[in-house]
Amino acid sequence: MNAAAAFFYLFSGVAIASAFLVVASRNPVHSVLFLILTFVNAAGLFLLMGAEFLAMLLIVVYVGAVMVLFLFVVMMLDVDFAELRQGFQSYLPLGAVLAGVLLVELVGFVAFYLVEPGTVKQAAPAAPAAGALLTNTEALGRVLYTQYVYYFQAAGLVLLVAMIGAIVLTLRHKAGVKRQNIADQVARTKATAMEVKKVPFRQGV
Amino acid sequence: MPGMSAAVPAFGPALPEIIMALGTLLLVLWGAIRGERTTGQVTIGALAVLVIAAVMISGQGALKTSTFNGSFLVDPFGRFMKLCTLAGSAIALLMSSEYLERSRANRFEYPILVLLSTLGMMMLISAGDLIALYLGLELMSLSLYVVAAINRDDVRSSEAGLKYFVLGALSSGMLLYGASIVYGMTGTVTFAGIAAALKDHGSIGVIFGLVFVMAGLSFKISAVPFHMWTPDVYEGSPTPVTAFFASAPKMAAMALTVRIIITAFPGILSQWQQIVVFVSIASMVLGAFAAIGQRNIKRLLAYSSIGHMGFALVGLAAGNPEGVQGVATYMAIYLAMTLGTFACVLAMRRGNTYVETIDDLAGLGRTNPAMAFALAMLMFSLAGVPPLAGFFAKWYVFVAAVNAHLYVLAVIGMLASAVGAYYYLRIVKIMYFDEPAEAFAPMSPLLKTVIGVSGIFNVAFWLWPAPLVGAAAFAAKSLF
Numbered sequence: 001m002n003a004a005a006a007f008f009y010l011f012s013g014v015a016i017a018s019a020f021l022v023v024a025s026r027n028p029v030h031s032v033l034f035l036i037l038t039f040v041n042a043a044g045l046f047l048l049m050g051a052e053f054l055a056m057l058l059i060v061v062y063v064g065a066v067m068v069l070f071l072f073v074v075m076m077l078d079v080d081f082a083e084l085r086q087g088f089q090s091y092l093p094l095g096a097v098l099a100g101v102l103l104v105e106l107v108g109f110v111a112f113y114l115v116e117p118g119t120v121k122q123a124a125p126a127a128p129a130a131g132a133l134l135t136n137t138e139a140l141g142r143v144l145y146t147q148y149v150y151y152f153q154a155a156g157l158v159l160l161v162a163m164i165g166a167i168v169l170t171l172r173h174k175a176g177v178k179r180q181n182i183a184d185q186v187a188r189t190k191a192t193a194m195e196v197k198k199v200p201f202r203q204g205v
Numbered sequence: 206m207p208g209m210s211a212a213v214p215a216f217g218p219a220l221p222e223i224i225m226a227l228g229t230l231l232l233v234l235w236g237a238i239r240g241e242r243t244t245g246q247v248t249i250g251a252l253a254v255l256v257i258a259a260v261m262i263s264g265q266g267a268l269k270t271s272t273f274n275g276s277f278l279v280d281p282f283g284r285f286m287k288l289c290t291l292a293g294s295a296i297a298l299l300m301s302s303e304y305l306e307r308s309r310a311n312r313f314e315y316p317i318l319v320l321l322s323t324l325g326m327m328m329l330i331s332a333g334d335l336i337a338l339y340l341g342l343e344l345m346s347l348s349l350y351v352v353a354a355i356n357r358d359d360v361r362s363s364e365a366g367l368k369y370f371v372l373g374a375l376s377s378g379m380l381l382y383g384a385s386i387v388y389g390m391t392g393t394v395t396f397a398g399i400a401a402a403l404k405d406h407g408s409i410g411v412i413f414g415l416v417f418v419m420a421g422l423s424f425k426i427s428a429v430p431f432h433m434w435t436p437d438v439y440e441g442s443p444t445p446v447t448a449f450f451a452s453a454p455k456m457a458a459m460a461l462t463v464r465i466i467i468t469a470f471p472g473i474l475s476q477w478q479q480i481v482v483f484v485s486i487a488s489m490v491l492g493a494f495a496a497i498g499q500r501n502i503k504r505l506l507a508y509s510s511i512g513h514m515g516f517a518l519v520g521l522a523a524g525n526p527e528g529v530q531g532v533a534t535y536m537a538i539y540l541a542m543t544l545g546t547f548a549c550v551l552a553m554r555r556g557n558t559y560v561e562t563i564d565d566l567a568g569l570g571r572t573n574p575a576m577a578f579a580l581a582m583l584m585f586s587l588a589g590v591p592p593l594a595g596f597f598a599k600w601y602v603f604v605a606a607v608n609a610h611l612y613v614l615a616v617i618g619m620l621a622s623a624v625g626a627y628y629y630l631r632i633v634k635i636m637y638f639d640e641p642a643e644a645f646a647p648m649s650p651l652l653k654t655v656i657g658v659s660g661i662f663n664v665a666f667w668l669w670p671a672p673l674v675g676a677a678a679f680a681a682k683s684l685f
Contacts, residue, residue: 160321161321168357
């Protein structure tokens with residue numbers, strides 16, 4: 001067993017275990033944390049396949065942004081998950097049937113493939129371009145601002161509209177809210193911040 | 206390995222759009238840094254950007270080229286439609302500020318969203334493949350959803366924005382579904398490539414995809430059976446926003462519909478002709494009958510615009526240069542009529558409140574004869590009474606349909622036009638023969654100018670139709 005196989009079993013084992021714990025854990029915050037662990041392991045699996053760009057995306061987008069948002073939602077909304085799970089057991093028969101169908105299909109397919117491998121058409125591997133040594137990221141970078149610059153910039157403008165729209169429709173400046181003004185705070189000096197009082201002896205302030 | 210990157214495409218043909226985008230970004234920064242009090246400056250800046258883009262586009266002349274690997278096309282057809290769209294956006298923006306100030310919704314983001322939406326329309330008109338089409342469409346639509354709800358403290362405005370967004374998202378989904386089927390069947394996303402793959406034969410799958418693409422586009426031009434959002438959104442949005450909706454986006458979406466049908470699907474003409482004929486007849490008939498019972502002038506104009514899209518599609522159904530010329534002429538005249546009519550609606554103000562029922566126009570012939578005359582001429586023109594501009598618009602599309610042997614379509618169209626005349630004439634009757642209601646507050650010089658120019662255009666079009674009709678013919682030829 002070489003190192004790649006060892007890492008494959010490590011990542012996939014942890015991924016499966018943590019995926020199970022996402023569903024099984026009672027505390028929703030634990031669920032979210034286990035989901036993060038699942039994603040990180042999936043990213044590891046992508047790395048093993050040489051898809052380093054996807055691995056980075058998974059970490060940056062899912063772990064960095066989506067999961068943090070999940071965590072916020074779970075912590076801020078007071079959802080009683082114990083109540084949601086009431087009657088969870090009653091779905092068990094249907095769930096078991098569906099899982100059984102999936103399992104039969106999977107086992108049947110694999111068995112068929114083992115008997116007659118020719119049934120499964122293998123797509124011809126994409127011909128490596130002149131630069132077979134390019135990494136995914138580099139290959140994407142070469143076309144993103146050249147061949148696809150129009151789509152890329154247009155998509156950027158669409159996102160800009162989404163941002164402006166969200167601000168226009170939801171941002172409200174409330175009067176009387178005390179905000180932090182960093183410039184004011186930094187501009188404070190000893191003279192403006194402190195006042196020295198002469199306290200007469202035995203009289204207090 | 207520098208030689209391995211794909212070549213950087215030429216940016217020159219898209220220069221007007223690039224300058225629009227950069228101008229918009231500068232205005233966003235200016236507004237964000239200086240705050241709400243910059244609304245007036247940002248509006249002026251946005252108008253300047255629109256004018257610069259229009260000058261640059263008209264400077265492109267008869268240039269016919271493409272860039273970004275065929276996803277951005279520059280041709281006389283696009284130039285004609287872009288100039289009309291820019292004019293529509295600029296006039297709608299000009300008419301907005303007074304109304305938005307009075308209803309306390311004048312935020313500096315409004316002109317910026319109008320600009321971004323107009324940029325989306327430019328990209329839409331120039332789209333040369335399905336991906337560019339979708340990106341342009343989303344840029345246009347997303348901005349429109351937001352401006353529909355720009356008066357966020359008003360329940361009807363928020364409702365209009367939400368309805369438009371939900372239904373618009375649905376239509377985008379259908380369009381994407383159709384586009385993916387077309388791609389799956391032809392193996393390419395460029396219009397030219399699709400046309401080459403469909404030479405002389407279309408499989409059932411391509412027609413399936415075409416139906417979905419047409420459904421998505423019909424939604425954007427509010428053609429039956431995808432018109433349901435129009436009356437509610439027109440009624441709920443602030444009036445200047447409605448004026449914008451009825452003018453520029455319709456131009457762009459119609460231009461794209463013509464371009465994709467004519468350039469990507471010429472091989473299956475008989476199939477798409479059935480769809481266009483059906484949509485056209487349904488829109489004309491529904492526009493004529495459903496408007497009769499309306500009391501709110503914005504709702505009435507919504508049904509009117511549904512009907513007019515049906516008439517414009519009559520030209521497209523012909524599927525030849527003559528028909529496309531008819532569509533281009535129709536849309537340009539429709540733009541002038543619509544903007545003039547909405548300027549009149551914006552002038553319906555008593556004190557600080559804007560009124561919008563038809564009965565509020567009662568006796569306008571006595572309280573404000575000039576406005577009543579202009580509005581009456583616009584109504585006659587929308588109805589298609591000769592010798593006003595609206596008559597010639599219908600004339601060109603119907604002649605094209607008759608020459609293409611679409612007699613049934615032409616006859617039904619003329620009957621629908623006759624039915625539709627009823628509700629336009631009813632407004633004229635209310636203005637001139639009903640007991641006068643309270644007079645409107647005096648209107649701003651700007652609205653007077655828009656109403657005046659639009660009225661003169663409509664009345665005097667028959668004297669000198671050559672420039673517009675000639676430009677439309679030149680534009681139409683470039684598609685074939």
